[in-house]
Amino acid sequence: MTVLFGVFLLTLLVITALAIVRTQHLFAAVILTGVFSLLMAANFFLLDAADVALTEAAIGAGISTVLFLSALALTGEYERAGSTNRLLALGVVAVTTLLVIYATFDKPRFGDPEAPVHQHVAPWYLERTPELIGIPNVVTAVLGSFRGYDTLGEVFVVFTAGIGIVFLFGARRQRKPEALRSVIGELGEGLRHYLVPRVVGRLLIPFILLFGLYVQFHGEYGPGGGFQAGAIVAAAFILYALLEGEAQALRVLPTRVLTGLVAGGALLYGAVGVAGILLGGNFLDYSVLASDPIAGQHLGLLLIEAGVGITVTGVLLSVFHAFAGRGHI
Amino acid sequence: MELLGLYHYWVFAILLMIGFYAVIAKPNLIKKLIGLSIFQSAVFLLYITMDKVEGGTAPIIQDGVVDPLYSNPLPQVLILTAIVVSISTTALGLGIVVRIKEEYGSIEEHEIQETDRR
Numbered sequence: 001m002t003v004l005f006g007v008f009l010l011t012l013l014v015i016t017a018l019a020i021v022r023t024q025h026l027f028a029a030v031i032l033t034g035v036f037s038l039l040m041a042a043n044f045f046l047l048d049a050a051d052v053a054l055t056e057a058a059i060g061a062g063i064s065t066v067l068f069l070s071a072l073a074l075t076g077e078y079e080r081a082g083s084t085n086r087l088l089a090l091g092v093v094a095v096t097t098l099l100v101i102y103a104t105f106d107k108p109r110f111g112d113p114e115a116p117v118h119q120h121v122a123p124w125y126l127e128r129t130p131e132l133i134g135i136p137n138v139v140t141a142v143l144g145s146f147r148g149y150d151t152l153g154e155v156f157v158v159f160t161a162g163i164g165i166v167f168l169f170g171a172r173r174q175r176k177p178e179a180l181r182s183v184i185g186e187l188g189e190g191l192r193h194y195l196v197p198r199v200v201g202r203l204l205i206p207f208i209l210l211f212g213l214y215v216q217f218h219g220e221y222g223p224g225g226g227f228q229a230g231a232i233v234a235a236a237f238i239l240y241a242l243l244e245g246e247a248q249a250l251r252v253l254p255t256r257v258l259t260g261l262v263a264g265g266a267l268l269y270g271a272v273g274v275a276g277i278l279l280g281g282n283f284l285d286y287s288v289l290a291s292d293p294i295a296g297q298h299l300g301l302l303l304i305e306a307g308v309g310i311t312v313t314g315v316l317l318s319v320f321h322a323f324a325g326r327g328h329i
Numbered sequence: 330m331e332l333l334g335l336y337h338y339w340v341f342a343i344l345l346m347i348g349f350y351a352v353i354a355k356p357n358l359i360k361k362l363i364g365l366s367i368f369q370s371a372v373f374l375l376y377i378t379m380d381k382v383e384g385g386t387a388p389i390i391q392d393g394v395v396d397p398l399y400s401n402p403l404p405q406v407l408i409l410t411a412i413v414v415s416i417s418t419t420a421l422g423l424g425i426v427v428r429i430k431e432e433y434g435s436i437e438e439h440e441i442q443e444t445d446r447r
Contacts, residue, residue, distance in 0.1 A: 003333050010340040017347045017367050026359055033363055040370055048400035049377045050387045055412045056373075064366070064416050071359065071423040075430045079357035080437050089354035093346045100342035110334020111383035113398075118382060122401045130390055138388040138402040139409070147406060154410040161417030168424040222389060227413045312413060319420045326427065 002046060009043045027077050030068040037061040050223035051139045054215070058231035063316055066238055070323035134294040135220040135301070143225065144301045148284040151304070152269055155311055159266045162315035166259075169322045191243050201243045208236040216309050220298070226305040230312025237313075238320050246324045258318045265311030272303045337378045344371035356438040358426045362419060369415045373408045380404040 016036045020029045037060025044053040108115035125142050133141040143151055191197045216229030241249035273284040281288035286300025344367060351364025380401040388402040426436055433441050 006333055007336060010336060014340055014343055014347075017344050020363060020367065021347055021351045021355070021360075026357070029360065029363055033366065036367070036370070040374065043374070044377050047377050047381045048385060048387045049380060049405045049408070050389075052373075052377060052405050052409050052412070055409050059412055059416050060370070064419065067416075067420050067423060068359070068363070071427055074427045075359060075436050079355070079360055086354055089350055092353070093350045096349070097342050097346040100345065101339055104335065104338035104342065107338060109331065110337060110378065111381050111385075113382050113385075115379070117379050117404070118401050122403045125402055126388060126390075126399055136390045138390060138399070139405050142402050142406045143409065150406075151410060154414055157414050158417045161414075161421045164421045165424045168421075168428055223387070225409075227409060231413070315417065319417075319424075322424070323427070 006043070006046050009039055009046070013039050013043065024079050024081060025077065026072055026079055027069075030065060030072060033068065034061045034065040037064065051137075051225065051228070054223050054228045055231070058228055058235065062235045063231055063238070063320075067319065067323065070320065074323070074326055132293075133297045133301070135298070137220055137222060137224075139223075140219050140225050140301065140305075144304050145284075145286060145297060148273070148304065151308065152273065152284065155266050155269055155308055158315050159262060159311055162262050162311075162318050165319050165322050169326065192245060198243055201239055205236050205240055208239065209233060212236060216305065217302075219305055220301060226308025227312055229305075230309040231316060233309070234313045234316035234320070237317055241320070241324065246321065250321065250325075253317065255318075255321065258314050258321070261310050261314030262318060263314075265307045265309070265314060268307035268310065269304050272300055272307070276300075334378075337374070341371050341375045341378065344368075344374065358429065358436040358438070359423075362422050362426065365422070366415065366419055369411075373411065376404040376408045 013036065016032055016039060020032045020036065023029050023032070037056055040060065041053045041057040044056055108117075125146060126138055129135070129138045129141045133145055135141055191201070212229045212232035215224035215232055216226060219225035219229070237249060237253060240252070272286070272289075276285045276288055277283055279288040284300075287293035287296045289296035289299050348364045348366070348368030348371060352361050352368065355361055355364065380403070382398060382400045385398045385400040388399040388405070390399070391397065429441065430436050433444050435441060435444070
């Protein structure tokens with residue numbers, strides 16, 4: 001049954017991808033990428049990657065679609081017909097596909113417990129996590145503690161991308177928020193005059209925020225963590241901006257608060273690492289943060305996950321406002 | 330199971346190349362970025378395919394389970410962070426596209442090149 005479902009999802013993925021590339025209506029293509037991401041998330045779930053599925057659903061199907069649509073509003077909905085060197089491109093793609101497929105025959109059997117990828121550090125992580133970190137979710141333990149350096153690096157990449165967008169679009173115009181024209185709904189009114197989306201949307205926002213906090217703080221015990229929670233909380237505020245207009249959303253969370261969130265989260269993560277050094281351990285070694293190493297690990301994970309969540313929320317919202325506040329060209 | 334595994338790998342190859350085709354053959358810059366994100370998703374799929382252990386379950390440790398078998402957490406960690414980074418870089422790319430539209434009045438490759446030649 002699972003096999004059948006897997007094949008079904010994978011086939012749908014290919015069909016959706018083909019439709020995305022073929023259509024000349026970019027709006028349709030963007031909506032189809034949302035469908036694509038949701039199918040991908042379901043597929044990740046079948047492959048036992050619950051954390052990744054949650055991330056893909058929140059980011060790929062939610063935030064990414066909104067960002068693409070805001071960019072489309074500024075650049076135009078249709079692409080010109082005709083592609084450059086179509087036959088050459090098709091030839092290159094066909095040959096490469098055959099080469100990659102040929103290479104897959106050498107790969108280990110799907111689900112093989114003896115595959116090289118399962119032999120190296122992974123068993124060690126699974127075996128030692130309860131004893132060294134004391135939390136059930138091994139993905140969070142590896143992400144936050146064993147490979148904390150990697151995650152710190154990723155947070156700084158997200159941070160840098162946020163800064164990059166702010167630089168690209170220059171400083172915000174100095175006019176009052178009321179005067180800002182928003183691309184989401186004419187004159188930044190949002191969907192204020194549409195009763196049904198407004199009532200239903202406003203009802204949903206508190207639950208989305210609650211779910212975001214649950215995903216944030218339950219990440220050590222179930223699927224979840226800072227990256228997913230950050231995206232979900234950002235989605236709640238983006239929904240608010242769509243319903244009430246961008247200006248109102250900026251009154252709730254002003255740009256300077258967002259900038260503070262972007263920098264503050266990354267700073268919190270780094271500060272936890274430095275605190276480890278000051279207390280006599282290594283950089284990002286949480287065991288020394290409390291008298292008991294396990295309690296220290298718990299405290300460290302809680303703090304760095306909060307840092308990740310804050311930065312991701314800040315960056316996604318800053319990027320959204322940067323696009324939405326740009327106005328028509 | 331054998332066939333399903335190979336099917337996963339083939340879908341990876343096909344998605345990878347659909348994305349690649351959009352990047353090299355489509356003149357519209359937004360379409361190129363969409364192609365790039367399909368390309369990225371295909372790579373994510375390959376990594377997550379590798380994490381599966383036959384008969385295993387998600388790597389969340391439960392007490393009282395006799396002889397538990399978990400899938401590999403490591404590829405999941407790598408891809409989890411990669412997804413968040415990919416949305417950040419895509420957003421940056423979209424920002425650049427919007428700036429190009431503002432400066433050149435177009436996001437079609439050949440029109441931008443024509444403007445540059447003038």
